[in-house]
Every structure is written in C-alpha cells, then in structure tokens.
Amino acid sequence: MSNSNVTARTRTNEVSREEERESEETACPECSGNLVMQGAETVCQDCGLVVETDEIDRGPEWRAFDAKEKDEKSRVGAPTTNMMHDKGLSTNIDWRDKDAYGNSLGSNQRKKMQRLRKWNERFRTRDSKERNLKQALGEIDRMASALGLPENVRETASVIYRRALDEDLLPGRSIEGVSTSSVYAAARQAGVPRSLDEITEVSRVEKSEIARTYRYVVRELGLEVQPADPESYVPRFASDLDLSEEAELRARKLLQNAKEQGVHSGKSPVGLAAAAVYAAALLTNEKTTQAAVSEVADISEVTIRNRYHELLEAEQGLPMA
DNA sequence: ATGGTTTTTACTGCGTC
DNA sequence: GACGCGGTAAAAACCAT
Numbered sequence: 001m002s003n004s005n006v007t008a009r010t011r012t013n014e015v016s017r018e019e020e021r022e023s024e025e026t027a028c029p030e031c032s033g034n035l036v037m038q039g040a041e042t043v044c045q046d047c048g049l050v051v052e053t054d055e056i057d058r059g060p061e062w063r064a065f066d067a068k069e070k071d072e073k074s075r076v077g078a079p080t081t082n083m084m085h086d087k088g089l090s091t092n093i094d095w096r097d098k099d100a101y102g103n104s105l106g107s108n109q110r111k112k113m114q115r116l117r118k119w120n121e122r123f124r125t126r127d128s129k130e131r132n133l134k135q136a137l138g139e140i141d142r143m144a145s146a147l148g149l150p151e152n153v154r155e156t157a158s159v160i161y162r163r164a165l166d167e168d169l170l171p172g173r174s175i176e177g178v179s180t181s182s183v184y185a186a187a188r189q190a191g192v193p194r195s196l197d198e199i200t201e202v203s204r205v206e207k208s209e210i211a212r213t214y215r216y217v218v219r220e221l222g223l224e225v226q227p228a229d230p231e232s233y234v235p236r237f238a239s240d241l242d243l244s245e246e247a248e249l250r251a252r253k254l255l256q257n258a259k260e261q262g263v264h265s266g267k268s269p270v271g272l273a274a275a276a277v278y279a280a281a282l283l284t285n286e287k288t289t290q291a292a293v294s295e296v297a298d299i300s301e302v303t304i305r306n307r308y309h310e311l312l313e314a315e316q317g318l319p320m321a
Numbered sequence: 322a323t324g325g326t327t328t329t330t331a332c333t334g335c336g337t338c
Numbered sequence: 339g340a341c342g343c344g345g346t347a348a349a350a351a352c353c354a355t
Contacts, residue, residue, distance in 0.1 A: 211352095266326075266327075267327075267328095268327080268328075271327095271328080289341090289342060289343090290342075291341095291342080299328085299329095300328065300329050300330075301329095301343090302328075302329065302330085302344095302345090302346095303327085303328060303329075305343080305344070305345085306327095306328090
C-alpha cells in the first residue's frame, strides 16, 4: 500500500451513517427506479435524482508516521473498487500448485486446492448471476411501468426471469430479450396481456428476437400460457375509446358468444377484441370509427371489418343474450 | 425450405354531411 | 370534397411440416 493512504481523514459523521443504512434499499424514493453509483454519488438511473452525496470515507482513521508504524496499525487489505461487480472483494485462488514459498504441493494438497478452486468458482459465478439479475430486474421494472402493468405482474416476471437464470437459459441470449419475454409471459399469465407490438415498443430488442426468446423460455420452463383471451383486451380498448360500461359488456357478450361457436380459432385475439369493441359501440349507438379502434388496438381496419362481420354472424345464429 | 393460413397494405367505389 | 365504410387483390407475416 502506498504512503498516500496514510494521510489523516476526518471521520464519517453520524448523518451519513444514517443515510447509508437507508440507502440499502435499491429503489429510488422518487420514481422507484434503479440506483447506481456514480463516483461518490448514488443516483437514480431513471429520473436522475441524487439520493446520496455523502460517501462513506473508507480510508483509515489512524495516522502513521513511518513504515513500521503503518504495518502495525494496518489491519485491512486492498482498497475496494467499484470497477468490479463485487468491489474486488471476492476470493481468487491461484491456478499454480505452489505454496507461498514457490514449492510444489503434495498430491493431497493439490487435490484439496482443486476442490477449493471448483467451489470458489461456483460461488463466484453465482455472484455474476446476481448482478445479471439486478440489471434484468431493472429492465423488467422499466418496461412494466411503461406498459402500465401492476405490481404482481412485475413480481411474476421477476420469478420467471430468475427461473430462466437458474436453468442456464441465458447463455446465447440477451438479458434484454429474456427480461422482455418474462414481462410478456407474466402479463399474459396475469390476464392483462399486452400484444407483442406493444411489448416491442418499450423493449430495446426487436420483435423477432422477443418472439423467439419467448417461445424458447416458455418451452424450457414448461410455462403454462394459454392463448390470450380476447376478452382481457376489451376493458383497455373500451376505456381508451371512452366507451360506456354498457358497450364494454356488450363486447364481452359478443366474444363469449363467438367463443362458444368456436369462430375464433386461429384468429388473432387482439383483432377479435378490437372487432368486438367496434361492434359493441355500433350496437349501443356510441360514436367510434374503425380507424379509431384500429389505432388503439394496433390492428388494421380490414381485420376489424372481417372479424366483426363474423362476430355478428355468430350472434345471428344464437338467441339474443 | 414449403405451403397454407391470416394479416396488412393499397386502392377503389359508394353514400353522407 | 372530406369522411366513414365496405370490398378486393396482392404482398407480407406467420406457422407447422
């Protein structure tokens, strides 16, 4: 250690100690975004709020006046660094089978060292997974709030991601892609689906990759995601279009009806929902255009037309509900 | 890769305000 | 004339094989 480390520094005051304890929470108090260290400051990744400026002083609290005194008073190792994910605190075991004096080890010792290396490596990769997870969770949170998804969806998305990580599904796939897929799957499982297009809007990866990764994750994890229920899109579309409760109910009926008759197999759920909403608006004499529905549902007008004809036809076949 | 199905794009004609 | 709506043909996207 160099002599410059020996300079006296003031002790950390009580206030910053208090802050330190509180900042163990990694969420930003303002927007609950991720916190990151930038030099001596802890700032929020999302809103830029500076949470903590008063960094703990990690220098020695004593002074030494010569090398001998320093050796006596020193009781710590290398300074911590932010450049390594674990701040340089993890253990490294040399690959050489030599002891501290450079002598070769006996065969028993060699075996022991091999075992130690193995385990040390295992714990270290666990650390890297933790870090990976942190980043992914931040992403999941960001996307979920951008999509207006409730807390429990983020929860399940995190669980899915964790499982993917545990099953070693990550190698070869981007963190982004997998976390996006987790959000997509979680939203569907929770009955508040978002279309792939909507997901793609807020993700940093392309649609094709999301779809591919999503399929992969679902398959490998044996996730049970039934095809999205068109009905679950209805409330959102209806409220986006300022339609009445009545219209919303009407749309649901239309869909249930269609479901019983099996008209909807193979058609995109979003298209069905959009068509039902449009048809319902018509039936309740509320003002909407195909263009408007197409807008909020991200579905072409043509598809809406085709679907809503089918819906009405199905309605004819059955007694009015 | 291929073929079948669904969705989208682009365009056209009709009626209404 | 612009707008909403309906229809069509061809292209594109998607899916299972």
